[in-house]
Amino acid sequence: MTSRFGTLLRQLRCAAGMTQEQLAERSGVGVRTIRRLETGEPTDPRLGTVKLLADALGLAPDERRRLLAEAGGTPEQEAPETQEAPETPEAPETPEEPPGEVPPVRGPVVPPAFREALSEAASTLAQAVSGRWQREEEQRGVHDPFPLPVRWRPMAPELTDHWDNINRAPAGVTSRPLELTGTLDEIAGTYRRIPSGRLVVLGRAGSGKTILALRFVLSYLRTRTEAEPVPVVFGLGSWDPTALALRDWLIDRLLRDYPGLAADGGGGETLAAALVEAGYILPVLDGFDEIADGLHRPALEALNGTSLPLLLTSRPGEFASAVAATDVLTGAAGIELTDLTPDDLAGYLPRTVRRAANGRWDPVLTVLRERPDSPAAARLSAVLSTPLMIVLARTVYSDTPGRDPAELLDSARFPTAEALEDHLLDSFVPTVYRHRPPAGPAGRGTGGSGTDRNW
Template sequence: MADPSSDGAEVFGNTFHGPTAFQAGDHNTQNIQHTHHHTALTPPPSPLDATADELARVIGAQWQEEAGLRQLLEPAPLPVRWRVSERKVAGRVVGATAEGAARARFGPLPGVPPATRARLRDGGGLPELHAVYGGLASGRLLLVGPPAAGKTATAVLLLLDALAHRAAQTAPADRARVPVPVLLSLDGWDPAHDTATDWAADRLTREYTLFHGRGGGARARQLLEQGRISLFLDGLDEVTGRLRGAMVSALETAPFRLVLVSRAREAVLTAKKARLGGALALEIQPVRPADAAGYLSNRLPAAPSAAWQTVTERLRTGDPAHPLATALASPLAIALLRDVYPDDGPVDELLDSVRFPSPAAVENHLLDHAVVAAYTPRPGHPRPRYSPETAERTLRHIARRLARDGSRDLRWWHIPGWTGQRPRMIAVWIVSTVVCGLPSTLLALRLEPSLVITVLGPLSMIGAGWGVALRLAKLSVPQPLASAGWRDIFTRETVTAGLVQWLSIGTALFWLVSLLPGFDHPPLWFWYLVTLPLGYSGVMVAGRGYEIVAYAPFLSVGAGRAYGRKRESDTSPSVVDSRSVGPRDVWRHHIGLRLFLGLLTGCALALYGGPMLAWNQTPLTGAVFALSAVLWTGATSGLAGNLAVATALAAVQLHHEEGTPVRLMHFLEDARRRNLLRATGPVYQFRHVRLQERLAADRPT
């Protein structure tokens, strides 16, 4: 057999390190080369087919919406061009294509020819990129390029093409061989503690409700292990260098197809420590001036303004080294130009080489006007709810805060740490003392109308109010996000245990009290009523609701550790609705469900003493006690212990200190829809790193 390295069609720049000849997953075709033919192992039907199809539907809806917000699809996508990278970031191309090798890690997808060195020689566009993705024997693809080269946008378009190819497979067996592409960011993964499969399965269970509930994590793991999911991993360049190398090493044996997105510089630095075996590195090419002109012309009216005609014509026929043409080699600059200048805007001012002597000057000008343009009223569009000044002031504050933290991720549950906690504590102290303390003081005076109670009662209420404020203060430092839904709290096992505990204790107390002589015995239903909170607390303590009851008297015994020892696959029933989970969904969960459960905890505590006081004293006394219990416990467990409430209070404080909107979460979602932010799981990020850096600067340069 001839040495493949001597083939003149070889594309240089990649050196192979690592295995390519092993079979991974039930749906990865093992191609065994014989003298005259190949034998393919056809996977049997799998019960995971319906789950994979539903995941494909959810992923498609998610990224179609995201691509629409980014304006990647209409009126037509910006042409994407790529070539095999000559940087030292991956192995030799022959290692990725497995030409001449006995085995390949992955067989080509149905309807996709094998990727070969000859097909890769001249590079290509999006259709050819999908052919490489689907036909690459190693299943390892690196997309690299300089900052703002459109790497993530390319990955999104490739993902949509992969979904379209999967949907085009009419035969179930063929569709089962096409993995569902899932785009994830690499933040939060520590390869020292979790394998790539473990981490990805956990992310899937947190970000897609399809995998919530009983067996969700197990189904996600099966899809990954069988190669039914391919991962598009973004943000390799945003983690530390040491961690990047560990991630690449951990991805070496992942049993699924991979598309890894990174800046070229960071990819080269990572490759010096660890290389992804069998990977093929493709570099996104700069946008050609003619392509930029065509893309911009497609969004203009049939008779564009003279300014736009001048710019597009100059891009087609002018000097390609002109600062504007050079700046528009970046998809970021093209997107900003499209957003900043309306159809009748003075876009031709960018041709002035005196005002804009360099591509950096053009890009900085566009970045400086991006926020104002997004919030400037335009005919035919809804009027923005926020003024350009408010929007820019808010986004600058956020960008500076993220720069101070050294992060790109805006975790809304960390916002309480952006302001001083003292004003919030004082406000909560006063409100809780007045609102919650008044009924409690009246109750104490009703039970024991003495001078001591008159003095000590208000003092006790002031101290209790301070305790609520201290509970709120604990949320002023970065917190882990507790995002369990009601299906994770009220599971079949915990509800059954709570019912057994309630009925057994209620019955036992009834018989125990009935043996006491000279006691006014309440009926059996009364004991079941007053012991009902024990069943509720049993449910909460044993599941993910333990943090809610942790500060409730008599309800928090044993809280905090039981759930951690339970396996996720044993806890919750499957869900019917399936969707991707974004920051707003997590916010609504906390502001709604967890707040409701906190108030419900107060109701449970009220049942401890309210009926007893009503039976032995007066109904009014029992009612006042119940009201006090609901207020105090609800304030402690539902309000002061709620991350969403703490964030809302911090937003009010930021409004007075920095001039940001009171409804900060609403503003963040609005900024996402205006293409300034993007959602990555439960966190927000600036759409463009350069925009975040520009906004974080003390003054424009």
């Protein structure tokens, strides 16, 4: 055998969405043997072993022939032969991927007989999810005129797991931290570099956590392969971890949001249950902080009771308190969203007004740029440091004729940052409803409401 066999075996395993441990469990071939085969040892693999692996992978006939040929076998040797007894089970080992390698494809592990049906259902779900969140982005005006530059930095290390666990490093091997800085359009790529498939996103109110979650889903789906799960957003506010296990709750939410998944998934299960149990769902758990008081600790314990890949968003305080009360999220890397800057405002706000109103924001931006330490500028910069507040200011002053944003610098009217925030919030809803289009044929408005711009 040449190293081509090992390369092909690894490719087929990853395409099936299996780790070496999962392939060992399904085939009865020891994980050490699989590891040696994938790295080019031994040079004389037994055909019985290769056939066990081919069966466990559920290979199509042409793939099976290729694998046998690379192992030195021929189609004639596919005739029935005495099957070798499975190798003696070996002690579980740490995952095979050393730090620095491209993480393995994380995806469904499904018996071959059900793979095609569930893969088709997952593809249909992916289309529905993509369409839903594309419409949501449009309603929120995320691309009008362009997405605000949400950025992040690594989370405080005391809130994350060891890098060796995040990187799934073998015992005794020290791994290096991942580079965890980036911008909105890079979130799917950042997630894919995390071997554990677990990421926590922290950010204060209005910092862009939900928009980042939506962007993650859409970006991930654009490049998703059939070997990868479907990212689905789940609002965590309705989950009571003391009453319903995580997987059961995910199934319930899928049935509510995607009724077509109530169809038969085989074995007396719904499609929703079959997709969750087979690993076809990548939960995007939005709003850990919105879980009811007293339930954050059991929620984190429940998340640690599963090995599901996931992306979790939260405000910092609630997540830090849960970590202090129990433990970090096992295997999870973490990022924290950073504030927007006056330069971000200068690049965004002038492009939100009509041509006839060019210059409307100039007096405000000039003060922020030239007198940043003045009380009025400091207050306004502090308020306009999150996407939510910038969207509110844009709606009230850019989208409304006759409104002058220079009033935001009035220290007598707005002596504190809280007064500025209250003003923007109080002005937002009347402004939106004043501009809202007439009701459609069914009596429902076709424009967005205040909640449509919730960041």
